Amino acid sequence: MQAALADLSAGLEILLTFETIAWVIVGSILGIILGALPGLTATMGLALMLPVSFYLPTATGMALLLSVYTGAVSGASIPAILLGIPGNPNALATVEDGYKMSQNGQAGLALGGAALASLIGGFISLILLCLFAPLLAKATLAFGPAEKFMLALLGMSIIAAISGNNLMKGLSVAALGLALSIIGTDPFTNSARMPFPELFAATPLQSGIKLIPALIGFFGISQALYDLDRLRQGSLKVPQVSLKNPFPSMRKLGQMWRLTTESSLIGTIIGAIPGTGASIAVFLSYERAKQLTSKVGSKLGKVGTGKIEGVFAPEVANNAVTGGALIPVLTLAIPGDAATAVLLGALLIKGVVPGHELFTNDLPLVYAIFGAMGLSLIAMFVFQLIGIRIFPKVLEVPPLYLIPIIILLSYAGTYAIDGQASLVATFNMGVACILGVLGYLLKKADYPISPLVLGLILGPMLEQNFRLAVKLGQGNYFTFLEQPIVLVMLAIVIATFIGPRIIARAKS
Amino acid sequence: MNYLTHIVAAASLIFVGATANAQTWPDEEKVVTVIVPYSAGGGTDSVIRPLIEELKNHLPARVQVVNIGGAGSSQGTNELLTRDADGYTLLAAGTHTIGATMQGLTAGYNDMDHIVGLNWDPFIIAVLKERDYDTLPELVEAAKNDPGAICLGNAGMGGATGVASVAINLKFDGVFNVTPFQGGQNLRADVLGGRCQVGIFSQSEILANSEALTPLAILYSEESALEDLKDVPTLEELGLGELSVPGGSYKSIAVRAGAPDEAIDALIEAFEKAFNSESYQQFMAEKGLIPAYSSGDDTTAYYNTLIDGFEPILREAGLYKAE
Structure with missing residues (x-):
């Protein structure tokens, strides 16, 4: 106990210096701005600041990077709420209710609620990180290709939920997303896999269609084109922003306890599973919130209709992912997602090898990293609040100017990622442009876009893990039925697909 | 006399001009970019960065490291091949470049000139401690008794671990289930998680998991330079000397073919100083990297012997796509 306290105080000593706090402030502001600009992601912000962190002490460098990370995760909600464009995948599920709230004149409440939700989600996951890091690390080792495949399949089953009323349309665009995800190189033989390989094998198409240009195309450019169309009809409406009550009332928060707790758990657990990221967590928590709020007799506002609950759940979850994603990084040196891969890189470059040894030999550093995350969350909350007064001004820019700015930022963001x-x-800018037009056409034909993105994200995970699992099972396709965790997950997948239909039929 | 003075003056002017010319590379206003074709923090990145830190002391221009990962190492390699052949863009090349080129994803080594060869990071073949076999011959025996049941994992078919695992499997009549994982992290997770029996790792991966893994053999021709891994037997010591597999990952520095000689000369001079610096020598000793310095044509000749060694393995495994 005494030793633990000594380690803790040593950790805080490393952390609480003027230099560290100054970098946390810089990182946080930068993170929020990067997150808020459509297309610029947490990963990119981290990659930008990585070289700076080399010159700082390890704990300070990690504090800077964690601030950029948490800032960018929560900052993504700003354009999602105000413009209906998620800044990055973290805000994919915030768009639905956030944008509706903003159109109903509740932008202030949505933004304030999102900031508060991010703070709460972040801190709950931080507590879980501190408590369960070693335990959950053991659980991730039990996660093999078969389990990861099932998890991806579970992610795909969300398509049914996010497709709205038209399941066939949802499934067909998801299939398109899967098809796009196959382009690139074969994960087993590394040989080119694309149309006309003799022409394209040595072009950037060899890395496939990257997620970020695709997201920018589907959400940034296609939305801008869509708005352009409406501009000609003269019907683009700028929602009114009221900043009277930026937070949900205490009573509301009390009513949402279950939604908050479950979203935090979803975020932390999904974050801790390697390869998964915020995009799955936000959809899962959003779906869960939908179930919770549509129960008969629930006092909560129905998610999907422009209610704070629909912003709170995914925003709690996406910041909870940050704490969760650090668990495998610190215990197993396995990144939970692309952003934490950069964090892991920063640690390795400093000569810190995460794992059992880090927890036994360098506990002060572990505590300093935990503390750094706490600091970064507080900074994120403060600057997000200050930002509420500044960001709605974006909406006051006339659409005539705003649309070109969005397109410009979309291209700048696409370019900057691999600048x-x-x-x-340059290739990625072309991808964003083509997919932007495709997204626009799909929207015009009333097809949902989110299942397509889900297919694109989960496609590689499905394919690689399916093939690996079968390979490890020596060609046995029934290998999935022989492992307990997989069977449980398979049952959940089937339940998600069939359950709602059985319930609906029973009711009718 | 006067005439002669003029000639001497003119000659010396030319000479001064020539030497001044020799010193014009690099232009101090320009940036020398070193492309690492993998993400930051990976194995290649961690070997190259400390060297480049030293290089900065020996080149008057600004030097930066850029990580361009994707498609094995092809994406970063292709980026080099789109840049001007002026010596201002370098590539962290090596065994990974051979795999990428032979798989037809880049013109790769056919369109580059080597500046210097650096070092070898030896591979170690390892299994979980609780396995029934704790020597390589025992493992091979177990695999022969139940062909296809034992997974031999690598970090991806494009890289040197992929080629090494294919080579081992070919030598033992294909008794192993050679399985490519997406990167070392996934390979580690599945070997540590007990789903894949055998993995090919770098020394640092073994040291980080020394409590869980038993190293069976070092694939490099010499014993490890690291105290903790010194007792791991070489293939020769195990009586498997005839087994010729890529023994590790080799790193070198290359430019796009056609760079001016003055650039190549200046780079060789600067890299030699950086390589021989106390800090880089100490870094290699600490990490157990085996120094294999060479420069210019010597590196190219050495690299060609590696290419010749890889080609039959990739062809036999059906991975050779470049024509």
Whole structure:
């Protein structure tokens, strides 16, 4: 106990310096801005600040990176709420209710609620990280290809939920997303897999269609094109923003306890599973919130109709992912997602090898990293609140200017991600443009876009893990039925697909 | 006399001009970019960065490291091949470049000139401690008794671990279930999680998991330079000397073919100083990297012997796509 306290105080000593706090502030502001600009992601913000962190002490460098990370995760909600465009995948599920709230004149409440939700979700996951890091690390080792495949399949089953009333349309765009995800190189033989390989094998198409240009195309550019269309009809409406009550009332928060707790758990657990990221967590928590709020007799506002509950759940979850994603990074040196892969890189470059040894030999550093995350969450909340007064001004820019700015930012963001590889970056701009037009056409034909993105995200995970599981099972396709965790997950997948239909039939 | 003075003056002017010319590379206003074709923090990145830190002391221009990962190492390699052949863009090349080129994803080594060869990071073949076999011959015996039942994992078919695992399997009549994982992290997780029996790892991966893994053999021709891994037997010591597999990952520095000689000369000079610096030598010793310095044509000749060694393995495994 005494030793633990000594380690804790040593950790805080490393952390609580003027230098560290100054970098936390810089990182947080930068993170929120990067997160808020459509297309610029947490990963990119981290990659930008990685070289700076090399020159700082390990704990300070991690504090800077964690601030950028948590800032970018929560900052993504700002354009999602105000413009209906998620800044990055973290806000994919915030769009639905957030944008509706903003159109109903509740932008202030949505933004304030999102900031508060991010703070709560972040802190709950931080507590879970501190408590369960070693335990959950053991559980992730039990997660093999078969389990990861089932998890991806579970993610795919969400398509049914996010497709709205038209399941066939949802499934067909998801299939398109899967087809797009196959382009690139074969994960087993590394040989080119694309149309006309003799022409394209040595082009950037060899890395496939990258997620970020695709997201920017589908959400940024296609939305701008869509709005352009409406501009000609003269019907683009700028929602009114009221900043009277930026937070939900205490009573409301009390009513949402279950939604908050479950979203935090969903975020932390999904975050802790390698390969999964915020995009799955936000959809899962959003779906769960939908179930919770549509129960008969629930006092909560129905998610999907522009209620704070629909913003709270995914925003709690996406910041809870940050704490969860650090668990495998610190215990197993396995990143939970792309952003934490950069954090892991920063640690390795500093000569810190995460794992059992880190927890036994360098506990002060572990505590300093935990503390850094706490600091970064507080900074994120403060600057997000200050930002509420500034960001709605974006909406006051006339659409005539705003639409070109969105397109400009979308292209700038696409380019910047691989800015040092000009060939790849230019190619990605083309991808964003083509997929933007495709997204626009799909929207015009009333097809949902989210299942397509889900297919694109989960496609590689499904394919690689399916093939690996069968390979490890020596070609036995029934290998999935022989493992207990997989069977349980399979049952959940089937229940998600069939359950709602059985219930609906029973009711009728 | 006067005439002669003029000639001497003119000659010396030319000479001064020539030497001044020799010193014009690099242009101090320009940036020398070193492309690492993998993400930051990976194995290649961690070997190259400390060297580049030293290089900064020996080149008057600004030097930056850029990580361009994707498609094995092909994406970063292709980026080099789109840049001007002026010596201002370098590539962290090596055994990974051979795999990527032979798989037809980049013109790769056919369109580059080597500046220097650096070092080898030896591979170690390892299994979980609780396995029934704790020597390589025992493992091979177990695999022969139940062909296809034992997974031999690598970090991806494009890289050197992939080629090494294919080579081992070919030598033992295909008794192993050679399985490519997406990167070392996934390979580690599935070997530590007990789903894949055998993995090919770098020394640092073994050291980080020394409590869980039993190293069976070092694939490099010499014993490990690291105290903790010194007792791991070489293939020769195990009586498997005829087994010729890529013994590790080799790292080198290359430019796009056609760079001016003055650039190549200046780079060789600067890299030699950086390589021989106390800090980089100490870094290699600490990490157990085996120094294999060479420069210019010597590196190219050495690299060609590696290419010749890889080709039959990739062809036999059906992975050779470049024509």
